[in-house]
Amino acid sequence: MDSTVSDATGVTPLVAGFAEPDEDLKAWQRERDRAPVATKIVVAGGFGVGKTTLVTTVSEITPLQTEALMTEASEGTDDLSATPGKLTTTVAMDYGRITLDDDLVLYLFGTPGQQRFWFMWDDLVRGAIGAVVLADTRRLKDCFPALDYFESCGLPYVVAVNHFDDSELFEPEDVREALTIPPHIPVMIMDARRRISVIETLLALVGHALDETPEQSPAP
Numbered sequence: 001m002d003s004t005v006s007d008a009t010g011v012t013p014l015v016a017g018f019a020e021p022d023e024d025l026k027a028w029q030r031e032r033d034r035a036p037v038a039t040k041i042v043v044a045g046g047f048g049v050g051k052t053t054l055v056t057t058v059s060e061i062t063p064l065q066t067e068a069l070m071t072e073a074s075e076g077t078d079d080l081s082a083t084p085g086k087l088t089t090t091v092a093m094d095y096g097r098i099t100l101d102d103d104l105v106l107y108l109f110g111t112p113g114q115q116r117f118w119f120m121w122d123d124l125v126r127g128a129i130g131a132v133v134l135a136d137t138r139r140l141k142d143c144f145p146a147l148d149y150f151e152s153c154g155l156p157y158v159v160a161v162n163h164f165d166d167s168e169l170f171e172p173e174d175v176r177e178a179l180t181i182p183p184h185i186p187v188m189i190m191d192a193r194r195r196i197s198v199i200e201t202l203l204a205l206v207g208h209a210l211d212e213t214p215e216q217s218p219a220p
């Protein structure tokens with residue numbers, strides 16, 4: 001794999017909204033008396049499952065990407081059999097933003113999939129309200145490390161099967177059983193290339209995270 005990250009595409013400043021033309025501004029950016037609810041969401045899963053695709057599909061700003069070209073050096077380490085067209089891999093993170101319902105702002109952080117970059121997860125999940133664990137039914141075991149990670153740190157998560165056209169279509173309950181996902185955790189079948197499908201997944205996560213978060217009683 002190439003060691004440089006400098007060939008990232010579409011890099012924008014991390015300050016959301018900084019470089020956006022006026023007509024792209026959201027209501028919460030134009031009106032100073034609006035305080036948006038800002039949340040951080042992590043998109044995790046195995047190598048090549050579609051994390052960067054998901055963030056890119058829904059981001060309303062040019063997503064920050066840290067893609068590096070894959071070379072022969074990663075042969076034998078990275079299994080490209082399910083995604084033969086894949087030329088790059090994420091070496092740090094993906095970052096995007098989507099505004100839902102006018103003032104619920106989700107900041108999306110995609111993790112790198114390759115095992116050698118997992119040390120970054122602890123930093124990436126800090127402050128997140130929850131995570132989407134992407135799975136590919138042809139390589140279900142690849143999502144186990146992400147499931148274990150979020151189970152052990154207690155971060156709410158949903159399981160989203162990114163359905164690839166050439167793979168068999170399973171029911172969510174079959175996937176739940178195969179992965180032994182507890183009944184209260186949403187499992188959905190989606191397509192990381194379809195905006196509406198990604199939004200449904202994100203809404204399921206926000207709802208689940210709200211259910212899992214103990215209500216705070218107002219200060220006396």
Ligand SMILES: Nc1nc2c(ncn2[C@@H]2O[C@H](COP(=O)(O)OP(=O)(O)OP(=O)(O)O)[C@@H](O)[C@H]2O)c(=O)[nH]1
Nearest residue numbers: 047048049050051052053086089090113164165192
């Ligand atoms: N057919 C199909 N292809 C997809 C889908 N999602 C992603 N792809 C393709 O699968 C490949 C992997 O996508 P990425 O989004 O780079 O995967 P990733 O999880 O970010 O990969 P890493 O960061 O390297 O772990 C790319 O070639 C995508 O075009 C999908 O839903 N259906």
Ligand SMILES: [Mg+2]
Nearest residue numbers: 051052089090
């Ligand atoms: Mg990626």
